[in-house]
Amino acid sequence: MYSSHISRVEKARNYAEERERVTINRLTATFRGNNNTHELGYDAGVWRCTCRSFSTQGSCSHAMALQEMLEEVFPSGAPEPA
Numbered sequence: 001m002y003s004s005h006i007s008r009v010e011k012a013r014n015y016a017e018e019r020e021r022v023t024i025n026r027l028t029a030t031f032r033g034n035n036n037t038h039e040l041g042y043d044a045g046v047w048r049c050t051c052r053s054f055s056t057q058g059s060c061s062h063a064m065a066l067q068e069m070l071e072e073v074f075p076s077g078a079p080e081p082a
């Protein structure tokens with residue numbers, strides 16, 4: 001049991017270095033901004049945020065920050081907000 005745990009950990013480490021294996025299809029996140037908390041979403045290449053900036057300008061610092069945090073799992077660069 002112990003050795004199978006070790007091999008699972010090793011396999012996970014190897015997988016973690018092969019980002020191309022993973023495609024993020026959708027995610028949701030709660031972002032605690034300076035003034036308010038916002039709900040962020042990503043679905044099939046399209047970003048959403050509940051903040052005012054996103055609804056009026058189609059982009060916001062919350063989505064941009066999350067894209068930067070997730071840069072490693074979006075190997076070809078994070079998709080632009082819709």
Ligand SMILES: [Zn+2]
Binds near residue numbers: 054059
């Ligand atoms: Zn936002």
